Every structure is written in structure tokens, then in C-alpha cells.
Amino acid sequence: MIALRSTDKGRKSSAFASALYLGKYNDMDNTDRFLNGMVKAGHSYEPIRGETVTFLFLGVSKTVYDHLITYTIRNRRIAGGFRVNKPWGFVVPNEAKDPWLYHRMMEDQLARCEQLRKEHPEESLQAIRSLYPIGVMMPPFMLDFSEEALVKNVFRQRIWERGAQEETCDVVNSMFEAVRTLDPEKWNSLQEYHGPHIDGHNRAMRKLREQRPTLRQLVAKNNNAQADVMDLDVYELLMDTVGKLPKTMWDKAG
Structure with a gap:
């Protein structure tokens, strides 16, 4: 996967858009305004709504393609996933307990599709693609x-x-x-306000509001009953108790 092009080079475009949005006409080259003045304030993301990043994908499965295409601008997507493009191979899912079983079955299915093309040349590739397994590897494609x-x-x-x-x-x-x-500063900052810890924060606040636990209950639940509560890291305590996330279906399957 390669990031080919970003339209907001040096954050100049988003700086200009932020200045217009906020009416800061005398300071239109402030490249920190969007991050420090809008993201931190939970304000509109209008300044980057029109900014795009173009990615080139190599060796990616049809499954991942389908997961990503939902979010794209779509002007570069492969028509229908394949159209007349042949798969470049197949991708065995990471969750497979017996990878070689999947390898053999997908290899056999692709061979049968190829045999069908040879024995029935009147059949179009557009029709034959319906027989491809879902785990086929896509030809290279770009998405914006x-x-x-x-x-x-x-x-x-x-x-x-x-x-x-x-x-x-x-x-x-x-x-x-x-x-x-x-742009490390930009994306690290955006991760801070939308990253993996946010779900824990939301869960913690919801459970605190619903359950109203006492400090004694939280300390005991975290196996710190003998600790001096004045020295406990409150953030860590909350995230390890009311902010702890349940296992996902993938965790349970593993």
C-alpha cells in the first residue's frame, strides 16, 4: 500500500479554508489553526472535508476492497470490483485455523474458472468472475x-x-x-481525538453515570484494596475498571 498524493501539502489548503471558515482574513497562512483551534474545540471538520489522499493498493484481497470502497470518493474504483480484470491470486484469511485447507480449495476454484474459460470461450470474463472465491487477490487499484x-x-x-x-x-x-x-503532527493530533482510547473513555463515563460506583468499589475491583488511594493513577484506575472494553468476536474466536 502506497500513499501517492495528498492535496493538503504543508497544511496550506486547510489553513486557508480554516481562515475563511472562522473569518480570520488577516491571518490566512496559520497552518496550526485547524488542529489547535478546531479539532481540540470539537468544531467542524469542514477545512479538510475537501482534502483527499490517493492510495495505491497492491496484493489486497477482494474482502478488504469491499470493506474500503464504502468510504471512498469512488472516482478511481475498479468497476464492480473486477469487470474484465483477472485476480492476481488469492489471500488466505488470517483467522483460518488450517491455512493449507483454504489454500488448496481456493487454488482449485481458480483453476476450475480458468478451465471454464478454455473449454467455453463464448463465456465472458464478466460472467465467470461470479465464480471467483471471495478471497481472491485484486489487481492493483487506486482509491481516493x-x-x-x-x-x-x-x-x-x-x-x-x-x-x-x-x-x-x-x-x-x-x-x-x-x-x-x-504529516506526523497532523495525524498524531487527529489520532489523539479519535483514537483507540476514545471508546474506553465513552464506556467509562457511561458506566459511571449509570452505576454510580464509589471509589472504594473501583479500587477493590482493580485489586488495589490495600493501596493508598491518594497515590493511585485515577485515569488508569478508570480505564482498567469501568472503561475496560469487552472482548470482540475475533478475540473470542482466538
Whole structure:
């Protein structure tokens, strides 16, 4: 996975948009305004809504393609996933208990599809693609994503929230590392306000409001009954008790 192009180079475009949005006409080159003045305040993400990042994907399965296409601008998507493109192979799911079983079955299915093309040349590739297994490897493709969609949907739902399929997590994590390389301050800051700890924060506050536990109950639940409560790390205490997230279906399967 390669990040080919980002439209908000040096944050100049989002700086200009932020200045217009907030009416700061005498200070339009402030590249920190969006992060420090809008993200931290929980304000609109309008300044990056029109900014995009283009990614090139290599060796990615149809399953991951389907997970990602939902969020794209779509002007670069492969029509219907394949159309007349042949798969480049197949991807055995990380969750497979017996990888070689999947390997043999998918290899056999692709061979049968190829045999069908040879024996029945009148059949179009568009029709034969319906017989491909879902785990086929896509030909190289590019997808464009809005920066707002990346931070609020793609990264949040696929790597910062728990429960996404492992292969999709791996690909999306590579996407995040790629954009973070382009602008570490920007994407580290966005991760801070939308990252994996946010679910724990929300769960902790909801359970505190609903259950109204005492400090004594929280300390005992965290096996710190003998500790001096004045020295406890309150954030760690909350995240280890009321903020602790339940296991996902993937955790249970493992």
C-alpha cells in the first residue's frame, strides 16, 4: 500500500479554508489553526472535508476492497470490483485455523474458472468472475479518500475501534502509517481525538453515570484494596475498571 498524493501539502489548503471558515482574513497562512483551534474545540471538520489522499493498493484481497470502497470518493474504483480484470491470486484469511485447507480449495476454484474459460470461450470474463472465491487477490487499484472520512470512518472503524477483520486492520494500519509519515503532527493530533482510547473513555463515563460506583468499589475491583488511594493513577484506575472494553468476536474466536 502506497500513499501517492495528498492535496493538503504543508497544511496550506486547510489553513486557508480554516481562515475563511472562522473569518480570520488577516491571518490566512496559520497552518496550526485547524488542529489547535478546531479539532481540540470539537468544531467542524469542514477545512479538510475537501482534502483527499490517493492510495495505491497492491496484493489486497477482494474482502478488504469491499470493506474500503464504502468510504471512498469512488472516482478511481475498479468497476464492480473486477469487470474484465483477472485476480492476481488469492489471500488466505488470517483467522483460518488450517491455512493449507483454504489454500488448496481456493487454488482449485481458480483453476476450475480458468478451465471454464478454455473449454467455453463464448463465456465472458464478466460472467465467470461470479465464480471467483471471495478471497481472491485484486489487481492493483487506486482509491481516493477524503481526509475527514479517513479520520472519522476508515481509521476509526477499522483500526481504532476493536473488532475489524485482521487483514483489513493490517491494510488500514499501513494507510495510517503512510499518511502519518506525510504529516506526523497532523495525524498524531487527529489520532489523539479519535483514537483507540476514545471508546474506553465513552464506556467509562457511561458506566459511571449509570452505576454510580464509589471509589472504594473501583479500587477493590482493580485489586488495589490495600493501596493508598491518594497515590493511585485515577485515569488508569478508570480505564482498567469501568472503561475496560469487552472482548470482540475475533478475540473470542482466538
